[in-house]
Amino acid sequence: MLTDELKKGSAEFLILSLLEAESRHGYELQKLIESRSDGVLTFNVASLYPLLYRMEERGWIVGRWVEKSGERRKRFYRLTPAGRTALDAQRESWKEFVTAINRVSGVRYA
Amino acid sequence: MLTDELKKGSAEFLILSLLEAESRHGYELQKLIESRSDGVLTFNVASLYPLLYRMEERGWIVGRWVEKSGERRKRFYRLTPAGRTALDAQRESWKEFVTAINRVSGVRYA
DNA sequence: CCACATATATTGGTGACCCACATATATGGC
DNA sequence: GCCATATATGTGGGTCACCAATATATGTGG
Numbered sequence: 001m002l003t004d005e006l007k008k009g010s011a012e013f014l015i016l017s018l019l020e021a022e023s024r025h026g027y028e029l030q031k032l033i034e035s036r037s038d039g040v041l042t043f044n045v046a047s048l049y050p051l052l053y054r055m056e057e058r059g060w061i062v063g064r065w066v067e068k069s070g071e072r073r074k075r076f077y078r079l080t081p082a083g084r085t086a087l088d089a090q091r092e093s094w095k096e097f098v099t100a101i102n103r104v105s106g107v108r109y110a
Numbered sequence: 111m112l113t114d115e116l117k118k119g120s121a122e123f124l125i126l127s128l129l130e131a132e133s134r135h136g137y138e139l140q141k142l143i144e145s146r147s148d149g150v151l152t153f154n155v156a157s158l159y160p161l162l163y164r165m166e167e168r169g170w171i172v173g174r175w176v177e178k179s180g181e182r183r184k185r186f187y188r189l190t191p192a193g194r195t196a197l198d199a200q201r202e203s204w205k206e207f208v209t210a211i212n213r214v215s216g217v218r219y220a
Numbered sequence: 221c222c223a224c225a226t227a228t229a230t231t232g233g234t235g236a237c238c239c240a241c242a243t244a245t246a247t248g249g250c
Numbered sequence: 251g252c253c254a255t256a257t258a259t260g261t262g263g264g265t266c267a268c269c270a271a272t273a274t275a276t277g278t279g280g
Contacts, residue, residue: 002203005119005267008237010211013112017215027258037210044238049260051236072245072258091217093112098208100147101120105127107201115236118268137227154269159229161267182227182276 007041011051013094014041016079016087019061023078026052052077060086117151121161123204124151126189126197129171133188136162162187170196 014033018024024032030043052075055061060083063075079087101107124143128134134142140153162185165171170193173185189197211217 002119002123002200003207005122006116006204006207008118008267009112009115011237012115014211014214017217020216025258031257033214036214040206040210041214045259046238046240046261047236070246074258090112091215094116094211094215094217095219096150097113097116100150101124101204104124104143104146104151105201105204106130107127107204109205118236121268135227141226155228156230156269156271157267180277184227 003040010041011043011047012055013087013090015051015055015077016060016083016090019077019079019083020087023076025066025074025076027074029077055083058086059083113150120151121153121157122165123197123200125161125165126170126193126200129187129189129193130197133186135176135184135186137184139187165193168196169193 011033015029018029018032026048030045030048033041033043052061052063056063056077059080061077062080063077065073065075067073121143125139128139128142136158140155140158143151143153162171162173166173166187169190171187172190173187175183175185177183
Protein backbone atom coordinates (compact mmCIF):
# COMPACT_ATOMS: atom_id res chain seq x y z
CA MET A 1 0.00 0.00 0.00
CA LEU A 2 1.05 3.49 -0.79
CA THR A 3 -0.12 4.66 2.60
CA ASP A 4 2.29 2.36 4.45
CA GLU A 5 5.25 4.04 2.82
CA LEU A 6 3.88 7.53 3.13
CA LYS A 7 3.08 7.23 6.79
CA LYS A 8 6.80 7.29 7.34
CA GLY A 9 7.83 10.85 7.76
CA SER A 10 4.44 12.20 8.66
CA ALA A 11 4.65 11.16 12.31
CA GLU A 12 6.73 14.14 13.40
CA PHE A 13 4.32 16.56 11.84
CA LEU A 14 1.34 14.92 13.52
CA ILE A 15 2.99 14.96 16.94
CA LEU A 16 3.95 18.62 16.65
CA SER A 17 0.41 19.44 15.57
CA LEU A 18 -1.18 17.59 18.47
CA LEU A 19 1.15 19.20 20.99
CA GLU A 20 0.29 22.67 19.76
CA ALA A 21 -2.97 22.81 21.70
CA GLU A 22 -1.84 21.09 24.91
CA SER A 23 0.85 18.84 26.33
CA ARG A 24 0.31 15.13 26.00
CA HIS A 25 2.12 11.88 26.74
CA GLY A 26 3.34 9.27 24.27
CA TYR A 27 0.63 6.68 24.57
CA GLU A 28 -2.00 9.38 24.34
CA LEU A 29 -0.45 10.72 21.13
CA GLN A 30 -0.48 7.26 19.62
CA LYS A 31 -4.15 6.71 20.44
CA LEU A 32 -5.14 10.20 19.31
CA ILE A 33 -3.51 9.82 15.92
CA GLU A 34 -5.20 6.48 15.42
CA SER A 35 -8.67 7.58 16.52
CA ARG A 36 -8.70 11.02 14.88
CA SER A 37 -7.67 9.50 11.56
CA ASP A 38 -10.31 6.76 11.86
CA GLY A 39 -7.58 4.14 11.89
CA VAL A 40 -5.98 5.29 8.65
CA LEU A 41 -2.84 6.40 10.48
CA THR A 42 -1.43 3.84 12.88
CA PHE A 43 1.63 4.23 15.00
CA ASN A 44 4.02 1.58 16.24
CA VAL A 45 5.37 1.95 19.77
CA ALA A 46 8.82 1.01 18.57
CA SER A 47 8.71 4.10 16.37
CA LEU A 48 6.94 6.38 18.80
CA TYR A 49 9.31 6.56 21.74
CA PRO A 50 12.58 6.81 19.78
CA LEU A 51 10.92 9.54 17.72
CA LEU A 52 9.95 11.49 20.81
CA TYR A 53 13.54 11.28 22.07
CA ARG A 54 14.88 12.54 18.76
CA MET A 55 12.45 15.43 18.80
CA GLU A 56 13.42 16.29 22.35
CA GLU A 57 17.13 16.16 21.48
CA ARG A 58 16.43 18.55 18.63
CA GLY A 59 14.81 20.90 21.10
CA TRP A 60 11.37 20.82 19.54
CA ILE A 61 9.62 19.32 22.54
CA VAL A 62 10.32 19.00 26.27
CA GLY A 63 9.13 16.11 28.38
CA ARG A 64 8.52 15.90 32.09
CA TRP A 65 7.64 12.88 34.21
CA VAL A 66 4.34 12.96 36.06
CA GLU A 67 3.74 10.38 38.76
CA LYS A 68 0.42 9.91 40.46
CA SER A 69 -0.34 7.22 43.01
CA GLY A 70 -2.41 4.44 41.54
CA GLU A 71 -1.15 5.26 38.04
CA ARG A 72 1.73 4.27 35.86
CA ARG A 73 4.20 7.11 35.39
CA LYS A 74 3.68 9.20 32.29
CA ARG A 75 5.95 11.51 30.39
CA PHE A 76 4.14 14.61 29.17
CA TYR A 77 5.61 16.54 26.27
CA ARG A 78 5.05 20.18 25.42
CA LEU A 79 6.07 22.23 22.42
CA THR A 80 9.06 24.58 22.71
CA PRO A 81 9.30 27.85 20.77
CA ALA A 82 11.67 26.04 18.38
CA GLY A 83 9.07 23.32 18.04
CA ARG A 84 6.44 25.85 17.14
CA THR A 85 8.71 27.29 14.46
CA ALA A 86 9.33 23.78 13.13
CA LEU A 87 5.60 23.12 13.10
CA ASP A 88 4.93 26.24 11.04
CA ALA A 89 7.59 25.19 8.56
CA GLN A 90 6.23 21.67 8.35
CA ARG A 91 2.72 22.90 7.76
CA GLU A 92 3.98 24.87 4.78
CA SER A 93 6.04 21.90 3.56
CA TRP A 94 3.03 19.66 3.87
CA LYS A 95 0.78 21.95 1.84
CA GLU A 96 3.48 22.38 -0.79
CA PHE A 97 4.00 18.63 -0.94
CA VAL A 98 0.31 17.83 -1.33
CA THR A 99 -0.06 20.48 -4.01
CA ALA A 100 2.92 19.09 -5.89
CA ILE A 101 1.75 15.47 -5.77
CA ASN A 102 -1.75 16.47 -6.82
CA ARG A 103 -0.41 18.46 -9.74
CA VAL A 104 1.88 15.70 -11.02
CA SER A 105 -0.59 12.88 -10.44
CA GLY A 106 -3.63 14.78 -11.62
CA VAL A 107 -5.61 14.16 -8.44
CA ARG A 108 -8.65 16.31 -7.96
CA TYR A 109 -10.90 16.45 -4.94
CA ALA A 110 -14.35 16.24 -6.49
CA MET B 111 12.55 18.73 6.26
CA LEU B 112 9.27 16.92 6.40
CA THR B 113 9.14 16.75 2.64
CA ASP B 114 12.34 14.73 2.39
CA GLU B 115 10.83 11.94 4.43
CA LEU B 116 7.44 12.08 2.79
CA LYS B 117 8.81 11.92 -0.72
CA LYS B 118 9.69 8.36 0.06
CA GLY B 119 6.76 6.22 -0.91
CA SER B 120 5.14 8.71 -3.23
CA ALA B 121 7.37 7.86 -6.19
CA GLU B 122 5.40 4.79 -7.26
CA PHE B 123 2.19 6.72 -7.31
CA LEU B 124 3.70 9.50 -9.40
CA ILE B 125 5.15 7.08 -11.94
CA LEU B 126 1.89 5.20 -12.32
CA SER B 127 0.07 8.50 -12.76
CA LEU B 128 2.44 9.76 -15.42
CA LEU B 129 2.28 6.48 -17.34
CA GLU B 130 -1.50 6.60 -17.42
CA ALA B 131 -1.59 9.06 -20.31
CA GLU B 132 1.30 7.69 -22.38
CA SER B 133 4.37 5.49 -22.15
CA ARG B 134 7.57 7.13 -21.07
CA HIS B 135 11.16 6.21 -20.25
CA GLY B 136 12.96 6.49 -16.92
CA TYR B 137 14.92 9.66 -17.43
CA GLU B 138 11.83 11.34 -18.83
CA LEU B 139 9.80 10.37 -15.75
CA GLN B 140 12.46 11.79 -13.49
CA LYS B 141 12.54 15.11 -15.32
CA LEU B 142 8.75 15.32 -15.57
CA ILE B 143 8.25 14.82 -11.85
CA GLU B 144 10.82 17.49 -11.10
CA SER B 145 9.52 20.05 -13.57
CA ARG B 146 5.80 19.53 -13.02
CA SER B 147 6.25 19.89 -9.27
CA ASP B 148 8.36 23.04 -9.72
CA GLY B 149 11.31 21.29 -8.11
CA VAL B 150 9.42 20.33 -4.96
CA LEU B 151 9.64 16.63 -5.85
CA THR B 152 13.09 15.43 -6.84
CA PHE B 153 14.05 11.96 -7.82
CA ASN B 154 17.36 10.20 -7.42
CA VAL B 155 18.50 7.94 -10.26
CA ALA B 156 19.62 5.34 -7.76
CA SER B 157 16.02 5.11 -6.63
CA LEU B 158 14.42 5.44 -10.04
CA TYR B 159 15.72 2.42 -11.93
CA PRO B 160 15.45 -0.14 -9.14
CA LEU B 161 11.92 1.14 -8.53
CA LEU B 162 11.01 0.66 -12.19
CA TYR B 163 12.32 -2.92 -12.06
CA ARG B 164 10.29 -3.64 -8.94
CA MET B 165 7.17 -2.27 -10.55
CA GLU B 166 7.79 -4.33 -13.66
CA GLU B 167 8.31 -7.50 -11.59
CA ARG B 168 5.02 -6.79 -9.85
CA GLY B 169 3.38 -6.60 -13.26
CA TRP B 170 2.26 -3.00 -13.00
CA ILE B 171 4.34 -1.76 -15.91
CA VAL B 172 6.03 -3.27 -18.95
CA GLY B 173 9.20 -1.91 -20.50
CA ARG B 174 10.53 -2.23 -24.00
CA TRP B 175 13.85 -1.11 -25.39
CA VAL B 176 13.77 1.42 -28.20
CA GLU B 177 16.94 2.02 -30.17
CA LYS B 178 17.30 4.75 -32.73
CA SER B 179 20.48 5.54 -34.61
CA GLY B 180 22.17 8.60 -33.25
CA GLU B 181 20.45 8.17 -29.89
CA ARG B 182 21.18 6.42 -26.66
CA ARG B 183 18.88 3.42 -26.14
CA LYS B 184 15.80 4.11 -24.06
CA ARG B 185 13.46 1.84 -22.18
CA PHE B 186 9.85 2.92 -22.50
CA TYR B 187 7.37 1.78 -19.90
CA ARG B 188 3.64 1.46 -20.29
CA LEU B 189 0.92 0.72 -17.77
CA THR B 190 -0.56 -2.79 -17.63
CA PRO B 191 -4.19 -3.46 -16.64
CA ALA B 192 -2.87 -4.50 -13.21
CA GLY B 193 -0.96 -1.23 -13.07
CA ARG B 194 -4.13 0.70 -13.80
CA THR B 195 -5.92 -1.12 -11.00
CA ALA B 196 -3.02 -0.33 -8.67
CA LEU B 197 -3.15 3.31 -9.74
CA ASP B 198 -6.85 3.54 -8.91
CA ALA B 199 -6.22 2.03 -5.49
CA GLN B 200 -3.30 4.38 -4.84
CA ARG B 201 -5.34 7.40 -5.82
CA GLU B 202 -7.90 6.44 -3.20
CA SER B 203 -5.19 5.74 -0.64
CA TRP B 204 -3.62 9.09 -1.36
CA LYS B 205 -6.85 11.01 -0.86
CA GLU B 206 -7.59 9.08 2.31
CA PHE B 207 -4.10 9.74 3.59
CA VAL B 208 -4.22 13.48 2.91
CA THR B 209 -7.65 13.74 4.52
CA ALA B 210 -6.41 11.88 7.60
CA ILE B 211 -3.28 13.99 8.03
CA ASN B 212 -5.25 17.19 7.53
CA ARG B 213 -7.82 16.15 10.10
CA VAL B 214 -5.26 15.18 12.74
CA SER B 215 -2.94 18.14 12.13
CA GLY B 216 -5.69 20.69 11.67
CA VAL B 217 -4.42 21.86 8.29
CA ARG B 218 -6.84 23.91 6.25
CA TYR B 219 -6.38 25.16 2.73
CA ALA B 220 -7.41 28.79 3.04
C1' DC C 221 38.26 19.30 -27.22
C1' DC C 222 35.66 19.77 -23.32
C1' DA C 223 31.65 20.65 -20.58
C1' DC C 224 27.00 19.47 -20.35
C1' DA C 225 22.59 17.21 -21.26
C1' DT C 226 20.73 12.84 -22.17
C1' DA C 227 20.08 7.96 -20.60
C1' DT C 228 20.74 3.84 -17.96
C1' DA C 229 22.85 1.24 -14.16
C1' DT C 230 25.21 -0.51 -9.61
C1' DT C 231 27.72 -0.55 -5.07
C1' DG C 232 27.82 0.51 -0.55
C1' DG C 233 26.35 3.00 3.42
C1' DT C 234 22.88 5.19 6.23
C1' DG C 235 18.77 5.49 8.66
C1' DA C 236 13.92 4.81 9.63
C1' DC C 237 10.52 1.70 10.73
C1' DC C 238 8.64 -2.30 12.89
C1' DC C 239 8.28 -7.27 14.94
C1' DA C 240 8.86 -9.22 19.02
C1' DC C 241 9.73 -8.92 23.55
C1' DA C 242 10.03 -6.83 28.30
C1' DT C 243 8.27 -4.28 32.41
C1' DA C 244 4.62 -2.47 35.41
C1' DT C 245 -0.09 -1.05 37.19
C1' DA C 246 -5.28 -0.92 37.27
C1' DT C 247 -9.75 -2.89 35.93
C1' DG C 248 -13.38 -6.11 34.69
C1' DG C 249 -15.10 -10.75 34.23
C1' DC C 250 -15.68 -15.37 35.86
C1' DG D 251 -8.22 -15.51 43.32
C1' DC D 252 -6.90 -15.48 38.45
C1' DC D 253 -6.49 -14.06 33.86
C1' DA D 254 -7.24 -11.13 29.97
C1' DT D 255 -7.08 -6.51 28.60
C1' DA D 256 -6.08 -1.58 28.69
C1' DT D 257 -2.80 1.66 30.06
C1' DA D 258 2.11 3.24 29.64
C1' DT D 259 6.96 3.10 28.59
C1' DG D 260 10.96 0.98 26.62
C1' DT D 261 14.67 -1.81 23.48
C1' DG D 262 17.37 -5.26 20.28
C1' DG D 263 17.76 -6.79 15.91
C1' DG D 264 16.36 -7.35 11.25
C1' DT D 265 14.57 -5.47 7.04
C1' DC D 266 14.17 -2.35 3.42
C1' DA D 267 14.13 1.89 0.91
C1' DC D 268 16.59 5.76 -0.29
C1' DC D 269 20.69 8.19 -1.84
C1' DA D 270 25.71 9.69 -2.68
C1' DA D 271 29.04 8.33 -5.55
C1' DT D 272 30.53 6.28 -9.46
C1' DA D 273 30.36 4.21 -14.13
C1' DT D 274 29.21 3.85 -19.09
C1' DA D 275 27.84 5.89 -23.51
C1' DT D 276 26.18 9.33 -27.04
C1' DG D 277 24.92 13.95 -28.99
C1' DT D 278 25.33 19.11 -28.76
C1' DG D 279 27.27 23.75 -28.09
C1' DG D 280 31.06 26.66 -27.36
